[in-house]
Amino acid sequence: MSDILAGQAVRISEHVVRVLAPNPSVFTGPGTNSYLLGRPGGDLLVLDPGPADEAHIAALLDAAQVMGGTIRDIVCTHTHEDHSPGAAPLAARTGARLIGNPAPADGFNDLSFCPDLVPADGSVIACGDVRLRVIATPGHVSNHLCFLLEGENLLFTGDHIMQGSTVVIVPPEGSMREYLASMEKLSALPIAAIAPGHGTIMHDPQHVIAATTRHRLARESKTLRALRDMQRATLDDLLPRVYDDVPPFMHAIAKLSLHAHLIKLVEDGTITEPLPGTWQA
Numbered sequence: 001m002s003d004i005l006a007g008q009a010v011r012i013s014e015h016v017v018r019v020l021a022p023n024p025s026v027f028t029g030p031g032t033n034s035y036l037l038g039r040p041g042g043d044l045l046v047l048d049p050g051p052a053d054e055a056h057i058a059a060l061l062d063a064a065q066v067m068g069g070t071i072r073d074i075v076c077t078h079t080h081e082d083h084s085p086g087a088a089p090l091a092a093r094t095g096a097r098l099i100g101n102p103a104p105a106d107g108f109n110d111l112s113f114c115p116d117l118v119p120a121d122g123s124v125i126a127c128g129d130v131r132l133r134v135i136a137t138p139g140h141v142s143n144h145l146c147f148l149l150e151g152e153n154l155l156f157t158g159d160h161i162m163q164g165s166t167v168v169i170v171p172p173e174g175s176m177r178e179y180l181a182s183m184e185k186l187s188a189l190p191i192a193a194i195a196p197g198h199g200t201i202m203h204d205p206q207h208v209i210a211a212t213t214r215h216r217l218a219r220e221s222k223t224l225r226a227l228r229d230m231q232r233a234t235l236d237d238l239l240p241r242v243y244d245d246v247p248p249f250m251h252a253i254a255k256l257s258l259h260a261h262l263i264k265l266v267e268d269g270t271i272t273e274p275l276p277g278t279w280q281a
């Protein structure tokens, strides 16, 4: 991915072109992937327009022009700041329809995203030759959707599965329990490859889904073991033990996912939270 420049259109498959947004960071890896779907000369769909960055929106419009197509639909996997703020300005330039779930008002989501269509789980979005099956995948955030491109069986995972890093789960809109249930749902689908919101195409989808699930369950077991040793503990007590394999500069982020693990263990009835912010095994 390092040799791919932001703004450069890269053909991924017969119906898919990727344009990398210029927003690399610890959360976004090389940046957000925006995808253009459709056949040259036909109607086009933009999946995850990315940040409201003028240069990135210009790059998407240029890529559409090179394809000789017209952007009709703009679809968002979810409404975090690196995925959906480009939707409104791109719609203003193209007249395209906005599709996705509205943003929860938790302070971490892009309230500028106002969808024209809120698609039902399992429904199909049709745009030109493209047929995208909608798969509700709450977990990273409650409004998260994945999309399966019919024919190619390419799964667009947004932030549900990233290439090269672990997804952060921020409660209460993020839920570890829902995240794992969404993984199980994906494991039953005929997926040929994964096109993530960050990073490169993954060609062994069922291995990725199984390995991601195992990684989360291993972290959950480690959380439970640490809490049983300490009997009672806060997030700050648990953090250095449960994430002793993660560099300290990542601990502030890891703390959010640790909280999500503890909430799941309470929901499962495995541990309790006798005082707010104190857990007991």
Ligand SMILES: [Zn+2]
Residues within 6 Å of the ligand: 078, 080, 140, 159
């Ligand atoms: Zn996100």
